[in-house]
Amino acid sequence: MKIVIGGAVREMRAVWYEEGAVHMLDQKLLPHKVQVVKMTTYHQVAEAIRDMTVRGAPAIGVAAAYGMLLAANNREDLEAATEELKGTRPTAFDLFFAVDHMNAKIAAGIDPIRAADDYADTIVERCRRIGEHGEHLIKDGDRIMTHCNAGALATVDWGTALAPIREAWRRGKEIFVYVSETRPRLQGMKLTAFELLNEGIPHAIIPDGASGHFMREGVDLIIVGADRIAANGDFANKIGTYEKAVLAKELGVPFYTAAPLSTFDLSIERGEDIPIEYRGEEEVTMIDGVRIAPIGSKALNPGFDVTPSKYLSGIITENGVLDPKDIRENLKGARL
Amino acid sequence: MKIVIGGAVREMRAVWYEEGAVHMLDQKLLPHKVQVVKMTTYHQVAEAIRDMTVRGAPAIGVAAAYGMLLAANNREDLEAATEELKGTRPTAFDLFFAVDHMNAKIAAGIDPIRAADDYADTIVERCRRIGEHGEHLIKDGDRIMTHCNAGALATVDWGTALAPIREAWRRGKEIFVYVSETRPRLQGMKLTAFELLNEGIPHAIIPDGASGHFMREGVDLIIVGADRIAANGDFANKIGTYEKAVLAKELGVPFYTAAPLSTFDLSIERGEDIPIEYRGEEEVTMIDGVRIAPIGSKALNPGFDVTPSKYLSGIITENGVLDPKDIRENLKGARL
Numbered sequence: 209m210k211i212v213i214g215g216a217v218r219e220m221r222a223v224w225y226e227e228g229a230v231h232m233l234d235q236k237l238l239p240h241k242v243q244v245v246k247m248t249t250y251h252q253v254a255e256a257i258r259d260m261t262v263r264g265a266p267a268i269g270v271a272a273a274y275g276m277l278l279a280a281n282n283r284e285d286l287e288a289a290t291e292e293l294k295g296t297r298p299t300a301f302d303l304f305f306a307v308d309h310m311n312a313k314i315a316a317g318i319d320p321i322r323a324a325d326d327y328a329d330t331i332v333e334r335c336r337r338i339g340e341h342g343e344h345l346i347k348d349g350d351r352i353m354t355h356c357n358a359g360a361l362a363t364v365d366w367g368t369a370l371a372p373i374r375e376a377w378r379r380g381k382e383i384f385v386y387v388s389e390t391r392p393r394l395q396g397m398k399l400t401a402f403e404l405l406n407e408g409i410p411h412a413i414i415p416d417g418a419s420g421h422f423m424r425e426g427v428d429l430i431i432v433g434a435d436r437i438a439a440n441g442d443f444a445n446k447i448g449t450y451e452k453a454v455l456a457k458e459l460g461v462p463f464y465t466a467a468p469l470s471t472f473d474l475s476i477e478r479g480e481d482i483p484i485e486y487r488g489e490e491e492v493t494m495i496d497g498v499r500i501a502p503i504g505s506k507a508l509n510p511g512f513d514v515t516p517s518k519y520l521s522g523i524i525t526e527n528g529v530l531d532p533k534d535i536r537e538n539l540k541g542a543r544l
Numbered sequence: 545m546k547i548v549i550g551g552a553v554r555e556m557r558a559v560w561y562e563e564g565a566v567h568m569l570d571q572k573l574l575p576h577k578v579q580v581v582k583m584t585t586y587h588q589v590a591e592a593i594r595d596m597t598v599r600g601a602p603a604i605g606v607a608a609a610y611g612m613l614l615a616a617n618n619r620e621d622l623e624a625a626t627e628e629l630k631g632t633r634p635t636a637f638d639l640f641f642a643v644d645h646m647n648a649k650i651a652a653g654i655d656p657i658r659a660a661d662d663y664a665d666t667i668v669e670r671c672r673r674i675g676e677h678g679e680h681l682i683k684d685g686d687r688i689m690t691h692c693n694a695g696a697l698a699t700v701d702w703g704t705a706l707a708p709i710r711e712a713w714r715r716g717k718e719i720f721v722y723v724s725e726t727r728p729r730l731q732g733m734k735l736t737a738f739e740l741l742n743e744g745i746p747h748a749i750i751p752d753g754a755s756g757h758f759m760r761e762g763v764d765l766i767i768v769g770a771d772r773i774a775a776n777g778d779f780a781n782k783i784g785t786y787e788k789a790v791l792a793k794e795l796g797v798p799f800y801t802a803a804p805l806s807t808f809d810l811s812i813e814r815g816e817d818i819p820i821e822y823r824g825e826e827e828v829t830m831i832d833g834v835r836i837a838p839i840g841s842k843a844l845n846p847g848f849d850v851t852p853s854k855y856l857s858g859i860i861t862e863n864g865v866l867d868p869k870d871i872r873e874n875l876k877g878a879r880l
Binding site for chain 1: 724832
C-alpha cells in the first residue's frame with residue numbers, strides 16, 4: 209500500500225522482515241501518526257499482537273509467522289514460542305495456522321526466512337488477485353460503498369474489499385468511495401479512510417446510519433469483507449454489514465463480499481450456525497476513555513452480523529467472482 | 545417525565561415557570577449531571593436556546609414563550625425581545641410560532657403567565673394523547689426499537705415516539721427498548737437512554753449499525769419521531785430512520801412515526817421536496833473535541849433522511865393513528 213511520510217510516497221506492507229528485524233506499522237497510532245516499530249524477539253511480536261499494534265486476522269498470521277522466524281533466528285525454544293504466540297489472541301484462525309505452518313517448514317529444514325516471507329507473499333498474492341478479479345466489476349465513474357476495514361492494514365497488503373478499489377484506481381478509473389465509519393470501534397473512519405487518503409482515492413466518511421440515504425442518492429456498487437463464509441454463502445462480517453445488504457437489495461445496488469478462499473468454512477452449512485461474538489459494552493458506552501452513556505444504561509455490542517447469501521451479487525475471491533449458490537461446486541479441488 | 549435526583553423520583557418538565565423565573569433542565573450536561581438553571585430575563589432564555597441548554601423544536605418553542613413572559617414581567621420592549629428570541633436558532637418553526645403567539649395574546653390583554661403556561665400545556669397535552677393512542681399498539685412483552693431522541697426533553701414532557709412507550713410502561717406492560725445511539729450527535733445514547741433510565745424502563749443502547757441484527761433477532765415494533773411530514777406521508781427524521789424503515793419492511797416489523805398534527809406540512813407534496821440540512825463534517829470527524837478521522841479525509845453529515853410513506857404502518861398523532869394514505873382526508877378540519 210502507499211503511505212505518505214513527510215510528503216514522500218512509500219510503498220510498504222503492514223508487516224515485513226528486513227535486516228534481522230520484524231517491522232510493523234503501529235496501527236494503534238493510526239490515522240494520526242505513521243510509526244514503524246522494529247522487533248528482534250518473538251516476545252516483542254507476541255506483545256504487538258496482544259496490544260493490537262497489528263490487527264486483522266491475515267496480518268496477525270503473518271506477524272506470528274515472522275515471530276517464529278525470530279525464535280528460530282535467536283535459537284530459542286520453538287515450543288515455548290509456539291505457546292506464547294498462539295496465546296496472544298483467542299479467535300484469529302490465521303494465527304494458529306501460521307505458527308503451525310512455520311513449525312512444519314522449520315522441521316522440514318526449510319530456511320525460516322524463506323518460509324515466513326513465502327507465507328506473507330501468499331497472503332498478499334491472494335489479495336492482489338482478488339483486486340484483479342473485483343476490478344472488472346467497477347466502472348469508470350462508479351461510486352462505491354464499503355464498511356469497516358478490509359484493507360491492506362488487515363491483510364499486510366492490498367486488502368480484500370479494498371483490493372478491487374485500489375486496482376480500479378491504479379488503472380485510472382475515476383471512483384468515489386463512501387466509507388461508513390463503523391461504530392463502535394470506528395475502523396472505517398480510522399483505517400479505511402487512512403488507506404484511501406494515502407492512495408489518493410477520493411472518499412468521504414459517513415455515519416453508519418447514513419448508508420441508506422447515500423444509497424438512495426446513488427451508489428453503484430458495495431464491496432465489504434467477510435470474517436467467515438458458510439457453505440450456503442451466508443457470511444459473517446462486521447456489525448452493520450447486514451443492514452447495507454438489505455438496503456442494497458431494496459434499491460437494486462449490486463452487493464459483493466471479497467475474501468480469500470481460506471475464509472470459507474464448509475463445516476458450517478448456514479449462517480445461523482456461525483457464532484456471533486458479543487464484545488464489551490464499554491466499546492459502545494465510552495469513547496476515548498470518556499463515558500458517554502448514562503451510568504446505569506446497558507449497551508449491547510455484537511461484533512458481527514450474518515448476511516444471508518440471497519443478498520449477495522457474488523463473492524470476489526482469488527479464483528474469480530463466485531456465485532454464492534455454487535460454493536461447493538466452485539471450491540472442488542481448490543486449495544483452501 | 546420522571547427524573548431521579550439524589551435517590552428521589554421527581555416528576556418534572558424540561559422547561560417550566562415558577563416563582564417569577566423560567567426553569568430549565570440543562571440538557572448540555574445530560575446524561576451525567578441533572579442541573580436546573582433559573583432565568584429571570586429574556587436575554588438569559590435566548591442564550592439558553594442558543595447554547596442548547598434547551599433543544600428540540602417544541603421545547604424551544606415553550607422556552608421562547610416563557611422568554612416573552614419574562615420580557616412582559618420586566619416591562620421590557622416586546623419588539624426587541626421578539627427579535628432577540630427569534631434570532632437564536634434559524635430553523636425551529638415552533639420558535640417563531642411561539643413568539644408570535646405570545647405577542648398576540650399579550651396584545652389581546654391576556655395574562656402572559658397564563659398564555660405561556662397554556663402554550664406549554666397544549667404541547668404537553670398533545671404528546672400525552674399521542675401516548676394514549678400509541679399505547680394500544682404495544683403488547684405486553686414487546687421489544688420496541690426507537691431512534692434519536694423524540695422524548696420529553698425535546699417536547700417539555702412525554703415526548704412523541706417515547707410517549708406511547710412511557711404510557712405502556714405506566715400501565716404495567718413489560719417492555720424492552722432498543723435505543724440506537726444515533727451518530728453523529730448520539731442523542732439516542734445520551735438523551736433517550738437517560739429518559740428511559742429515569743422512568744425505570746428496561747432498555748439497551750445499540751450501535752446504529754446493529755439495528756438490523758436485532759430486528760432479525762426479534763423486534764416487535766419500531767416507533768420514531770418526525771421532523772416534517774409531507775402530504776403523501778413521506779417524512780423527514782433524524783439520519784438513520786430510513787434504514788430502519790427498509791429493514792422493518794424486509795423483516796415484517798411494524799414501523800410507526802409519532803408526531804403532533806403541527807408536524808404535517810401539507811404545502812409539501814412528497815418527501816423529495818423536503819430540504820435536507822447538511823451539518824458540519826466535524827460532528828462526524830471529531831468526538832468530544834478530539835479529531836478521530838485522518839487529517840485530509842472529508843465527511844458527509846446529512847442531519848436527516850426521508851422515509852417514503854410506503855414503509856409506514858401508521859402515524860401516531862394526538863387525534864389517533866393515521867393511515868399515511870389518507871392524510872388530507874384525516875386532517876380535514878383538524879386544528880394544526
